[in-house]
Amino acid sequence: MKEAISTYCRELKLGGSLVENIDKIKAVTHEEFLLRLFEAEVMKRKAAKKTKILKNAKFDMIKTFADYEFKDIQIPKSISQEDIVTAGFIERKENLILFGPVGTGKTHLAMAIGAEACGQFKNVRFYRTAALVNDLIEAKKNGNLNRFLKQLSAIDLLICDEWGYIPFDREGAQLLFQVVADCYERRSVIITTNLEFGKWNAIFYDERLTSAIIDRLIHHSHILMFGGASYRLKNSCMN
Secondary structure, eight states: HHHHHHHHHHHHOOOHHHHHHGGGGGSSSSHHHHHHHHHHHHHHHHHHHHHHHHHHTTTTSOOOSSSSOOTTEOOTTTTTTHHHHTTGGGGOOEEEEEETTTSSSHHHHHHHHHHHHHHTTOOOOEHHHHHHHHHHHHHHTTTTTTHHHHHTTTSSEEEEEESSSSSSHHHHHHHHHHHHHHHHHEEEEEESSSGGGGGGGHHHHHHHHHHHHHHHHHEEEEEEEEEEHHHHHHHHHHH
């Protein structure tokens, strides 16, 4: 009988786990049995979808809010800590700019927000900014730029880590501006940087382009200021 049920499940595209769960479910009525059976299948599919979304985000590692401290972060009145940890700003297509010295938890926070968004079935993509620019240049060289930009347009949150650590050539700067312009009021962006706005011209080498990028990023944005000593330095001193 199980083989017949399995055949029907394949024809109806219900998944093989339905058969696997038949003997595990305890129920008094047929209705309750079906309810528990379908509940188990839905939970499995949701877990698989979350895993896939998290994998597609391309995080270097998975970070969460467990034990994360906000005490050295100045959060503007325009957004609450609750709105940050629940990634609520993404629904409003708002941006976060995480500014402060190296090692103060900017990347950790960006990744934790990204992981939370993945848990809500939002599409996220994490990039070291230099790697994003390299991928854009490579896609253009290979004639795949439009396809690459279309892939980026399907995400809800783009995270650009280490923004401004490496200067770009003119082509790279223009391509990065295209990404920022495409995101404007369509999807959220998180940027982590230790470079104040006044020095961004040093990485883009074009005042007009720099002004255009800043203009699009800071509109609908919340700037979080990070202070305190480097976590990595503190941890190394404790060893």
